[in-house]
Amino acid sequence: MSKRVLLVDDDLALCELLAQYLQAEGFDVCSVNSGSGAIEHLAKAECDVMVLDIMMPGMTGLEVLQRVRADNAIPIIMLTGRGDDIDRIIGLEMGADDYLGKPCNPRELAARLRAVTRRAQPGAAGYGAAEAVITLNNITMNSSTLAVTFNGEPASLTGAEFNVLLVLMKSAGQALSKQNLTREALHREFTQYDRSIDVHVSRIRHKLAESGLSDIIRSVRGVGYQMLLLENDAL
Structure with a gap:
């Protein structure tokens, strides 16, 4: 079954590019372009993993992360556009699973998505x-x-x-x-x-x-x- 990815970024062109690549890699992708849109989508639809941009107008990615982590353990990969790593560290401290800098390599994003969804599955550690x-x-x-x-x-x-x-x-x-x-x-x-x-x-x-x-x-x-x-x- 294809992994359901919620892609959250206000950059429409980037969302389209990443969605096309990830769909070609076998992911089922839904894109929204605002933090509030991400919260609304999660309230009505099941997702396996979220890709979340930190820098968005209105509700920022960090605010979305805080809201989601209050009651949802969905794996989250943060996209960070700043040169320093303070946003990355804050995101991890707030409960993000991983991060990638923007602009990101779509192939690397696909690899990270496979990694976080694989380790979120029961039995993923390989125990009998x-x-x-x-x-x-x-x-x-x-x-x-x-x-x-x-x-x-x-x-x-x-x-x-x-x-x-x-x-x-x-x-x-x-x-x-x-x-x-x-x-x-x-x-x-x-x-x-x-x-x-x-x-x-x-x-x-x-x-x-x-x-x-x-x-x-x-x-x-x-x-x-x-x-x-x-x-x-x-x-």
Whole structure:
């Protein structure tokens, strides 16, 4: 079944170009040209992934992101037109799954769309039925249902956050480089000045701390991150 993409950008020509390319790549694309239009569309139609421009008149992409993330875990790729990365970092901190700079390469966008929709599917981590559940440090993750609990209470993670935490859990006790985390969790290659993993880990840490689970993901200087082994749970 074709993945349903909601493309949100006030640049009509760019929307038409990207929609044509993505449709040729097998995606089912619907384009809207305003933030309010995106909110209205999501209220009445099912979508698998959203491509969302940050800089739009009226309701900005960040405002749309905030509204959507209040009750919807749809994977979101932000399109950022500014040269610096502050908008990208803010978008990730607010719950975006990934970002691309504008003008973007349509082939790269298609690859990112496949990556975020693949990791949002239950069972995407490749576990068999008997291995679907991992419990460690009072965290339980079910890769078949994408359910997560911290200290026995349900937790809400984006698809990117789920995958980053799952990779850290699977490799508990080992230091993982940002390159490996990007490849294994985000299904793409790490690039220079890429802050995605840092922001996703920061959001995970914040959510863990809210559940009383602080200091279990350690920063390894010059390398990346490590999930500490605080108990003898077997993976």
